[in-house]
Amino acid sequence: MTASVRARGRMEWLADRFAVKHRLIGSSLLRLGLGGAVAYHFASSWPERRYLWGADGAHPLEIFNRTNARLGPSLFAVQSEALFDVLYLAGLLVAIAYLVGWHTRVVAIPFVVLTWSLLSRNPLALNGGDTLLFVTLPYLLFLDSSACFSFDSRRKAAEPRSANASTVIAALHNLALVCLLVQLCIVYGANCYNKLLGDTWIDGTALGIVFRLAEYEPPLLAGFLAGSQFVQASIGYFTLAFEGAFPFLIWSRKGRVVAVVLAVLLHGGTILFMGLVAFGLRMIVYQTVLLSDDQYLRLAGRRGVLARRSRQPATSTPADAAT
Amino acid sequence: MSDTPPEARSANLFERLYPPALVLALVAVAVHFLLVAVTIPSKNPLSAAGDNFAVRYVDPALKQKWSLFAPDPLSGDIHLMGRARNHGGEWTEWAEFYTPVREEVRSSAFNPRALVRVHLIRSALIPLRDAMGKTAQETDLLLREWQDPDTKPAEVVSLERTAAGELAEQYPGRRFDQVQVRILLTKLAGSEDAGELLLSLTLREAPFESSVDSLGRP
Numbered sequence: 001m002t003a004s005v006r007a008r009g010r011m012e013w014l015a016d017r018f019a020v021k022h023r024l025i026g027s028s029l030l031r032l033g034l035g036g037a038v039a040y041h042f043a044s045s046w047p048e049r050r051y052l053w054g055a056d057g058a059h060p061l062e063i064f065n066r067t068n069a070r071l072g073p074s075l076f077a078v079q080s081e082a083l084f085d086v087l088y089l090a091g092l093l094v095a096i097a098y099l100v101g102w103h104t105r106v107v108a109i110p111f112v113v114l115t116w117s118l119l120s121r122n123p124l125a126l127n128g129g130d131t132l133l134f135v136t137l138p139y140l141l142f143l144d145s146s147a148c149f150s151f152d153s154r155r156k157a158a159e160p161r162s163a164n165a166s167t168v169i170a171a172l173h174n175l176a177l178v179c180l181l182v183q184l185c186i187v188y189g190a191n192c193y194n195k196l197l198g199d200t201w202i203d204g205t206a207l208g209i210v211f212r213l214a215e216y217e218p219p220l221l222a223g224f225l226a227g228s229q230f231v232q233a234s235i236g237y238f239t240l241a242f243e244g245a246f247p248f249l250i251w252s253r254k255g256r257v258v259a260v261v262l263a264v265l266l267h268g269g270t271i272l273f274m275g276l277v278a279f280g281l282r283m284i285v286y287q288t289v290l291l292s293d294d295q296y297l298r299l300a301g302r303r304g305v306l307a308r309r310s311r312q313p314a315t316s317t318p319a320d321a322a323t
Numbered sequence: 324m325s326d327t328p329p330e331a332r333s334a335n336l337f338e339r340l341y342p343p344a345l346v347l348a349l350v351a352v353a354v355h356f357l358l359v360a361v362t363i364p365s366k367n368p369l370s371a372a373g374d375n376f377a378v379r380y381v382d383p384a385l386k387q388k389w390s391l392f393a394p395d396p397l398s399g400d401i402h403l404m405g406r407a408r409n410h411g412g413e414w415t416e417w418a419e420f421y422t423p424v425r426e427e428v429r430s431s432a433f434n435p436r437a438l439v440r441v442h443l444i445r446s447a448l449i450p451l452r453d454a455m456g457k458t459a460q461e462t463d464l465l466l467r468e469w470q471d472p473d474t475k476p477a478e479v480v481s482l483e484r485t486a487a488g489e490l491a492e493q494y495p496g497r498r499f500d501q502v503q504v505r506i507l508l509t510k511l512a513g514s515e516d517a518g519e520l521l522l523s524l525t526l527r528e529a530p531f532e533s534s535v536d537s538l539g540r541p
Contacts, residue, residue: 011342014345041438044435045435048439057484058442071386124477171348178352191393201395210392212514277437
């Protein structure tokens with residue numbers, strides 16, 4: 001077989017693989033998680049909205065306009081308080097609509113635009129989870145995240161599209177998935193790399209410092225965590241090992257499961273022991289796209305049964321099952 | 324002459340174009356993330372170069388910095404204090420405006436002011452890190468640069484406006500014309516000499532412009 005024939009064969013294999021949407025369950029769970037997180041972000045920050053994002057707040061308009069190259073333009077960079085409030089409430093409403101999966105393809109556009117605008121309005125009010133949300137928002141426009149657990153999935157199936165259109169839409173969905181996965185690899189890989197540059201992570205004392213910081217003093221087991229160097233070093237090395245291994249684990253079927261379990265352990269720990277609730281939950285939500293539909297169905301004990309509107313083959317494709 | 328109907332010709336064309344188009348899209352995605360990845364590490368000749376294509380590509384919306392507690396966690400507790408001066412030249416006492424927010428957020432897992440705490444910490448960290456390791460002369464130069472309204476960092480503006488808002492609330496009815504912020508770093512609890520001052524950075528006076536409804540109180 002010549003090289004060109006082999007290359008052609010591989011290209012067709014890739015094309016076939018991308019022509020069917022994968023990880024629809026994970027994508028839908030991601031929609032639930034991010035929609036909920038953003039709705040909470042808007043709702044809970046209502047009393048502080050003027051301070052954090054208002055024209056005369058802590059990051060006033062004249063400073064935003066001077067440094068607006070930091071993250072980009074924002075719809076919330078307006079002088080009028082009334083207009084600001086209208087946009088803010090619109091952001092909350094579209095987040096709720098996105099969460100429940102109502103006309104998701106259309107709603108995703110204002111959801112992405114308004115959420116992106118709010119985050120970029122004040123870069124100082126971003127934690128790590130917000131930054132990850134910020135850079136992954138554009139991918140949500142191409143992701144089919146309403147195949148499950150949504151109002152859209154309960155509605156009558158729309159007019160069937162042409163085969164070509166379905167193929168393009170499926171390919172865009174899968175490309176968005178690939179982008180999300182690669183972005184997650186960058187997050188964990190970069191965190192690991194940056195930690196390895198620090199002496200305290202190498203010698204295992206970093207968490208001893210973190211647990212004594214007033215912001216992160218553990219609400220639970222404070223004395224135990226802050227007092228035991230063995231525990232601090234163990235958790236620190238576990239963190240390094242997980243973050244370093246993550247970019248490699250997620251590309252195999254069994255590795256993904258390990259990655260998800262370890263991620264939930266790590267971020268669950270930051271929630272319970274450091275009070276980083278919003279950040280920890282956000283990171284756990286992103287793990288939902290790691291598992292295939294088949295893996296979710298097995299988890300639910302419903303392998304081979306998929307009681308939802310069929311936009312795609314009801315069960316994972318043979319290609320998906322093989323991974 | 325081909326007898327193939329138009330729909331079939333269109334389908335054949337799509338089947339021919341789709342695989343290479345997909346490969347091109349994947350290559351574009353790979354190049355995109357490669358450019359993003361090379362600018363992330365903090366010690367990196369590419370990102371340090373400052374003006375190369377990768378840096379210009381990611382700036383501003385794709386810039387990422389994943390360094391939670393990295394390379395080393397800040398080994399001290401931050402305190403933010405502010406005072407104000409009236410038209411007669413009298414200064415108020417220094418008042419802490421960050422610790423109450425921090426304690427309030429710690430008291431409940433879903434406290435809505437968690438974002439305010441994030442904002443204040445980030446506003447404080449940048450000036451602290453810029454000032455660390457500098458001589459008194461270098462620090463003085465830095466503080467003078469920060470006084471220029473055209474180049475004053477957003478973090479410094481945020482701290483000044485927050486402090487002004489807090490002081491306006493603490494002294495209702497009084498009128499002030501200047502505000503001053505002090506950032507302190509103290510030794511961690513549990514360490515020897517816990518609470519001892521590690522670093523004190525007093526910013527230059529600035530016009531008293533309070534942020535609306537300081538720290539979110541109506």
